[in-house]
Amino acid sequence: MDCKQTREFLSALVDNEEIDSQTKQKLEEHIWRCATCRTEFELEKKTKQTIQSKVKIIPVPNELITTVLTQIKLLQNGYATSPKNSQISNPSPKPWLEIAFSLGVVIITLAVAIFFISIYEHKMNQKEIIAKEVSGLINHFDSIAQGLAKPEILSDDPEYVKNEVVSKASFMPMIMKIPEFKIIGASIKDPHSSSKNSKCVNLIYRNNDKLIFFHQAPLKTAQLHEDVKKRILKGEWIYDTIGDDSFVIWGTNELVCCAISNMRKEELEKVLKQSW
């Protein structure tokens, strides 16, 4: 056995992990003969001991357990009945959010439908493809911003919104933290309403008059133009502007994400870079 092979098993030897007896014998032979590997072995052992002795296990803070248990209970209540806590945490919905949420749903469904019909009929250049991709969402965002639509979940308490989202979403949503922005509302399209592909979660963030609408859907079921999909899978963040709104599309291994905002493109980019 040479040094290279020995190094591959060095950690296992340090940790007293199971190695088949033949390999182990060869390893020990080599280490006994080779001073370099012997030192390396001793140093790795020392490193491990140092980590163990210096970095201690921290007890779980009491209030964390309490919080988690409370949140579970909230989720549980969300299943059992419509949440009682909505009265507590939803005292005064903003006037601009008051009016018909259903209108938004109609707009978004129409926009998405139009988009899907048109996308297969015409070949479009990338910019147009992307614009089409987000147009439905932008409409929805605009109607919320102008008070024409109301998200299903609205609250002054971000924790309440998070709870609601997690309890109602049909996939594991990502709850992004954006510095200085607060989650004020969310909507989840009902998966039963149309096709199976309507799984998504929208979170609405607000900082004074700045709004960010954060849309996410599972990559597997998201109907996305192949070109766009390819680009975001490569790790690209596609930024652009439509009308007064800026937006960005990107992806993770599991999710397609899209953020729309009434801020300028550069500002949105800056804010997201801080939080991602």
Added chain:
Amino acid sequence: MKLKDKIKTLLKQEKRDKKLTDEELLKKQKEFEEEAIPHMQFLYNFAYRMTGNEEDAKDLIQETYMKAFRFWDQYEPGTNIRAWLFKIMKNSYINKYRKATKEPGKVDYDEIQNFYETVRDESFETSDLQEHIFENIFEDEVIEALGKLPDEFRTVVILADIEGQTYEEIAKFLDIPIGTVRSRLHRGRKMLRKELFEFAKKKGYIKGKPEDYEIDDREKD
């Protein structure tokens, strides 16, 4: 164990406060609390060492448990619950903190390649004078050094050396072969040692470059 008692009293409180609603829901909740909550210590410590601060760790734990409860029916009873919870948390962590996305399904050949390269590149390596590295080293220096490791190496070092998990467990948590656990751990510890070496140098326990600490030829076999 302290934590167990904590949970027990909290669960008792829970039960007292709870109005009896649907029996099945209650059963689910109870089941979840009994099975999942005891792993919080393990998860919290991992979260704490990965994020480096209490606030983010708490956030991550809350999100993990909410998701786990929500998708509790996806958990198969009798299978490794710790691995299941860990994977949920790992995904949340990646979603929150990863700067760039990797192509899905891409095998980490780079890493295997890198491993052999560091094994070959022994310039920094091997001297019993390196023992000085470990003298007078402080807790926060080790923590800082740990924080400098790339995520995939930090992960295995935390799991093996701080949380005391076996290679088999780590392999299950991360869905990687045991051989990869071995090599990542070896390399992770080595990188950490390099960081500690830098600290020792700054503080003046060690002078010169790593190369100066090569072992004497006559000691070689």
